[in-house]
Amino acid sequence: MLTLDEATGLTTAAQHAAADLGVPMSFAVMDAAGHLLSFARMDGAPWVSADVAQGKAWTAAAYGTPSAAQKDKMEPMPNFAAAITVMTHGKFTPQIGAVPVFRGETLLGAVGASGGTGEQDEAVCSTAVIESGLSTTR
Numbered sequence: 001m002l003t004l005d006e007a008t009g010l011t012t013a014a015q016h017a018a019a020d021l022g023v024p025m026s027f028a029v030m031d032a033a034g035h036l037l038s039f040a041r042m043d044g045a046p047w048v049s050a051d052v053a054q055g056k057a058w059t060a061a062a063y064g065t066p067s068a069a070q071k072d073k074m075e076p077m078p079n080f081a082a083a084i085t086v087m088t089h090g091k092f093t094p095q096i097g098a099v100p101v102f103r104g105e106t107l108l109g110a111v112g113a114s115g116g117t118g119e120q121d122e123a124v125c126s127t128a129v130i131e132s133g134l135s136t137t138r
Contacts, residue, residue, distance in 0.1 A: 002029070002101060002108035006132065007037035010101070010111045013128035015040055018113070018120075025115030025124065028054040030061040032107045034091065042115070049114035055093030056121070057112030060100050062092070064107045066122060066136070070094035097121030099136040101129055108134070 007029040014027040024044035029037045041050050059067045071094040074081035084092045096118030101108045111128055113121035129136050 023116040052114035056098035060098035060110035067098040068096035
């Protein structure tokens with residue numbers, strides 16, 4: 001189980017990593033069931049990035065893989081991707097920018113970001129997880 005302190009620490013670490021890049025972003029940390037535990041939006045981050053970060057984190061938590069894996073999987077199936085998005089009330093966001101959070105073999109949740117390029121978003125999330133002493137893989 002991802003504790004509230006760990007979730008807050010992930011959000012803080014992600015903010016520091018984004019600040020180092022000079023890119024204002026939003027960050028969301030979800031538990032393994034897709035419930036929001038921690039959220040932050042940096043000054044200057046686009047307002048829509050708040051929802052996008054949450055969707056990316058939800059997607060990574062749902063599948064236990066980086067959200068980019070769902071992007072790759074869904075590219076040849078746009079109708080299926082749209083259907084899942086509707087079924088999940090817009091939560092499914094198959095775009096690069098979120099990573100799962102593991103402790104050993106256990107999926108704890110995910111952290112997602114939005115505001116930079118997808119690669120920047122994912123890099124900030126990965127940095128936050130590693131700096132928090134957790135892992136993005138089993």
